[in-house]
Amino acid sequence: MFPLHKTKFSVFNYDEIPAGYYHEAMLHGGPVQRFWHQEKFREVISRISDRAKVLDLGCGPGSFLDVLGRERKNVHAVGIDVASKQISYAQSKIAPQFRDNRVCFQIVEVTQKFQLPFPDEHFDVITSIEVIEHIHPHVALKMIEEAKPNGKMIITTPNYRSLWPLIELMLEVLSPVKYHEQHISKFTPTSLVKFVESAGLEVEQVKTIFTVAPFLASISRMLAKALFTVEKKIPFRTGSLLVVEARKINWH
Numbered sequence: 001m002f003p004l005h006k007t008k009f010s011v012f013n014y015d016e017i018p019a020g021y022y023h024e025a026m027l028h029g030g031p032v033q034r035f036w037h038q039e040k041f042r043e044v045i046s047r048i049s050d051r052a053k054v055l056d057l058g059c060g061p062g063s064f065l066d067v068l069g070r071e072r073k074n075v076h077a078v079g080i081d082v083a084s085k086q087i088s089y090a091q092s093k094i095a096p097q098f099r100d101n102r103v104c105f106q107i108v109e110v111t112q113k114f115q116l117p118f119p120d121e122h123f124d125v126i127t128s129i130e131v132i133e134h135i136h137p138h139v140a141l142k143m144i145e146e147a148k149p150n151g152k153m154i155i156t157t158p159n160y161r162s163l164w165p166l167i168e169l170m171l172e173v174l175s176p177v178k179y180h181e182q183h184i185s186k187f188t189p190t191s192l193v194k195f196v197e198s199a200g201l202e203v204e205q206v207k208t209i210f211t212v213a214p215f216l217a218s219i220s221r222m223l224a225k226a227l228f229t230v231e232k233k234i235p236f237r238t239g240s241l242l243v244v245e246a247r248k249i250n251w252h
Helices: 021-028 031-045 063-071 084-097 137-146 164-174 189-198 221-231
Strands: 053-057 076-081 103-107 125-129 152-158 201-209 241-248
Touching: 021 031, 021 063, 021 084, 031 063, 031 125, 031 152, 031 201, 031 221, 031 241, 053 063, 063 076, 063 084, 063 103, 076 084, 084 103, 137 189, 152 189, 189 201, 189 241
Parallel strands: 053 076, 053 125, 076 103, 125 152
Antiparallel strands: 152 241, 201 241
């Protein structure tokens, strides 16, 4: 039976996920899994300039910042998460690869009044990559309201007006991850825009990626990459992953 998430603190215990699970999946998982994670990160990175200061909300084991740090040689990035095991993994496996503390990780505590340990507008770009679906809307809203970028905010989350619900059911069978327990909030293109606007941000772009392309990676990564390039040009929002760019609304 699907769980009922009655309160903002009745959420999945992410310490049950093995440390580094998603990073290992990105590097050594099946071809579809590797394509999904690596290409979604590159899609986000394409929106980040070199020398930017980046905060990654819900960084997990540091997978995104691992890729970002290697592809943007002058970026400075901080990853934060509430999952202590994942942060420990990121601090021991990812951070040492980057000199001068260019990529680092920090644990934050869940409190009723969500606060980030950084000054307002300290970061040029704030990312939240497949995070908001895992937390209660109340907490997610507080998180986005508290994160005040000097530039843009980039959010990705599964698109429940696509084939994603079917993919989710398939993954339930094929992997140890139980998405019906983890995915508390389910977004469509329209509901995500309204949600982001509720946090005081103006959505500049909303698009989707991953319609069919990732699933061809098991046959040929080159073929999957070629189709992915074509899919990104299609105006219809049929992809399984939503990508939103937003900025703080300037009322003056």
